[in-house]
Amino acid sequence: MVKRKTSNFSPEQQLVSLDARLLLALQRLSDMLKSMQWEQARALGITPLQLQILLFVGHHTTSITKVAYIATELQLSRPTISDATATLIAKGLLEMEEDRRDRRSYSLLITDTGRDLLKQAVNYTTDLDLLLQKKPEGEKSQLYQSLYTIIAGLSENEKGGMQRTCFSCEFYDGNKKRQHTCGLLKKELPSSELQIDCMYHSSLS
Structure with a gap:
């Protein structure tokens, strides 16, 4: 009988494999960050995806703040990103800037209102920032x-x-x-x- 490989996520494998423990640790950290991001987005009255888009547009140049690029960045479809950005534009948090070389294309810019919101948006990493500051x-x-x-x-x-x-x-x-x-x-x-x-x-x- 072929012995079935034990999953890296099983408690049995966690006892004997450092690789399994590292994989689970990375997964747990990712889950924690997503949870904190959810809480922050909800407090700001936006969705986690809209928060991710605001963070990206607010910290990058217009050369890459295009829907197609953001879709690749976040590994989501263009229609999904388009819908989310349309909502952010309607809320007055983002605005469109037409590409002078290609009028079919546009970049996203963060508005003053969006930037004010962005200052609060980064707060979800505060606990992690404090923990990192204590590390040598x-x-x-x-x-x-x-x-x-x-x-x-x-x-x-x-x-x-x-x-x-x-x-x-x-x-x-x-x-x-x-x-x-x-x-x-x-x-x-x-x-x-x-x-x-x-x-x-x-x-x-």
Whole structure:
């Protein structure tokens, strides 16, 4: 009889496998963040998706605050993002800016009202921020490096939507292990400074 592989989510596997415990820890952390985001969105009178869109538009340039790009970023369909942004526009939190080069295209801009709401929107991470502040720098650096390699690895397998990481940027030069150089900034980067959402990112394709 072929022995059935024990699931990484089973209590039995948690007892004997560090990989299983890490996977469950990442899942639990994701669930907690989603729950906190839900609570914050509800307090602000918007949906969690609308909150995600506000956070994205409020912190990125108009070159990427387009419906198609946001849909890829959040791994959702264009109609879903279009409906959510239409509601945000109706609420006066976002507005459209027409693309001068292509009048069929437009970018999303956050309004003053939306920016006021955005100041409150980031509060859902306060508890996590405080916990991280208490951690030693060396411990945080190691944790970030581990998380970065996991995210970058999934991105290479086309998981996780749009990623503006160093490893997927034309300016990156290095061995993706311990040697990292940014050609644009003309500097060597320690692993703890590798970017996940770089404002200077330029796609390899």
